[in-house]
Amino acid sequence: MTLTVEHAMAWASDRKHAVLITLRKDGRAQSSDISYAVDDGAFVISLTATRAKTANMRRDSRVLVHITEPGSWSYVSFDGVAELGDVTTEPDDAAADELVDYYRRVAGEDHPDWEEYRAAMVSEQRQLVRVRPASAVGQIH
DSSP states (O other): OOOOHHHHHHHHTTOOEEEEEEEOTTSOEEEEEEEOEEETTEEEEEEETTSHHHHHHHHOOEEEEEEEEGGGTEEEEEEEEEEEOOOOOSTTSHHHHHHHHHHHHHHSSOOSOHHHHHHHHHHTTEEEEEEEEEEEEEEOO
């Protein structure tokens, strides 16, 4: 059976941890453990504007999201393009609102102090990236 993006995304939507692989300036891969949510057929990931992975995606938007489930020998690698969102600059801006929604989706609950959370999103220069997979390879058991 051929693995389709749709089938793989349905499997991925029941999980929330993966490895994001970006390309360094010299072409070597850089991997980062991440949490994600699936929204409208895309991975949504929170990151900071100052990290190497973010700089890598600004320079080359090609990325890979790799999810593994060792207990069942299942894994899928999704090839896609990163679409960087706006950096949060104010606790009540649209980027902060999107990060609140992201938190709820990943954590499955409300944050105990939204004011503190929103302030942290500004100080950390947080933003969301959306990765819409173009292809998926792997095996799901």
